[in-house]
Amino acid sequence: MTVVTRTAPSPTGFLHLGHAYSALFAFEAARAAGGRFLLRIEDIDAARCRPEFEQAIAEDLAWLGLAWETPVRRQSEHLAEYAAAVERLRGLGLVYPCFCTRAEIAQATSAPHGPDGPVYPGTCRALDDAERQRRLESGAAYALRLDMAAARARRGALEWRDRAHGIVTATPEVFGDVVIARKDTPTSYHLSVTLDDALQGVTLVTRGLDLFASTHVHRLLQALLGLATPDYHHHPLVLGPDGKRLAKRANAPTLQSLREAGHSPAEVRQMALDALGP
Numbered sequence: 001m002t003v004v005t006r007t008a009p010s011p012t013g014f015l016h017l018g019h020a021y022s023a024l025f026a027f028e029a030a031r032a033a034g035g036r037f038l039l040r041i042e043d044i045d046a047a048r049c050r051p052e053f054e055q056a057i058a059e060d061l062a063w064l065g066l067a068w069e070t071p072v073r074r075q076s077e078h079l080a081e082y083a084a085a086v087e088r089l090r091g092l093g094l095v096y097p098c099f100c101t102r103a104e105i106a107q108a109t110s111a112p113h114g115p116d117g118p119v120y121p122g123t124c125r126a127l128d129d130a131e132r133q134r135r136l137e138s139g140a141a142y143a144l145r146l147d148m149a150a151a152r153a154r155r156g157a158l159e160w161r162d163r164a165h166g167i168v169t170a171t172p173e174v175f176g177d178v179v180i181a182r183k184d185t186p187t188s189y190h191l192s193v194t195l196d197d198a199l200q201g202v203t204l205v206t207r208g209l210d211l212f213a214s215t216h217v218h219r220l221l222q223a224l225l226g227l228a229t230p231d232y233h234h235h236p237l238v239l240g241p242d243g244k245r246l247a248k249r250a251n252a253p254t255l256q257s258l259r260e261a262g263h264s265p266a267e268v269r270q271m272a273l274d275a276l277g278p
Contacts, residue, residue: 003035004203007061007068008193010042011053014254015060018208018238018245021272025235026206027066038200039068043076044187060255064265073200075192082187085195085225086144086180094151094224095180097142098124099135112176115213119176120145141184145177146221155223160215163204163233170219178217194218198227206233210245236277245277 005026009019030037039061043049061068075082089095100123108121124132125147136142151172158170172178180191187195197205212234222229237245240252258268 001203003030003033004038004201005030005035005206006038006040006197006200006202007066007206008040008042008196009057010045010048011050011057012045012048013053014056014256016238016252016254017258017268017272017275018252020060020064020255020268021238021276022206022208022235023061023066024064024269024272025233026204029204029206029233035203037066037068038202039072040196040200041072041074042189042192042196043074044079044185044189044192046076046185049076056256060259063255063259064268073196075187075196078196079186081199082181082192082195085191086186088225089146089180090144092154092224094147094154095144096125096127096147097132097136098145098177098179099140099142100124114174114176116175119174122177125177142182143179144181146180148173148175148177151220151224155220158219158223160219160229161231162212162215163231164235165212168215170216172216172220174213175217180221190214190217191221194221194227195225197230198222198225202230204231204233206235208237208245209234210237238272238275239277240275 007019007023007026009015027037029035039058041054041057043054086095098120100120104123105120106118108118108123112119124145127135159167160170162168178190179188181187215232215234219229221227239245255268258271263271
């Protein structure tokens with residue numbers, strides 16, 4: 001089997017050392033196995049994604065010495081594929097519209113805490129068909145949620161193989177009824193990344209430990225949609241001098257700024273390794 005790896009940044013800012021480490025690991029894994037390395041642009045967030053960030057991503061990765069296959073897959077060009085996957089789940093009776101706001105969910109006393117924050121208490125799952133239709137026809141905003149209990153009832157025990165953590169039993173129910181699409185966006189991160197990896201034939205997904213919990217949901221979606229399950233490698237996070245993980249929103253030093261400061265690709269590679277957390 002040909003090893004296929006990928007890096008999949010979102011063009012919502014400039015890359016930092018954390019992105020560099022993950023991309024370099026995936027690239028080297030593919031090269032060592034004589035496999036393929038892909039670049040995917042996850043640009044479904046139209047409000048935050050910008051062309052200049054996508055151009056900078058390509059420049060930074062090429063500067064580090066990475067090369068990838070073309071054409072590059074951009075999620076914004078495949079919305080119909082995600083919508084079709086949502087319809088498949090709807091056809092299985094596993095999707096329902098939710099009209100609750102984030103504030104309402106956060107304030108719900110019945111909402112337990114999960115990996116992504118407050119778990120949706122299932123308020124709109126109990127709406128009757130007439131009320132749902134009335135709200136849809138009114139033009140109300142909504143999210144499409146996966147009925148987790150029904151999905152779990154359809155699929156039995158699920159596992160995946162993580163090269164850093166061994167065989168992992170999937171427990172997606174801790175997320176509750178996750179959002180898989182919205183009224184104005186026919187997909188979510190969970191759905192799009194799962195479908196993309198399958199359609200691109202990715203055999204090894206490399207990403208940080210901050211996304212380990214999400215893989216529980218992705219494994220369930222793979223089972224529901226009949227998709228192949230890749231191996232995973234969830235690596236420790238790259239940390240800043242303060243011991244906190246690097247993040248765009250926290251203004252982590254960018255690869256562009258390091259390059260402009262005169263650092264070489266080899267030095268930046270070593271920086272990423274040195275900053276790797278436990």
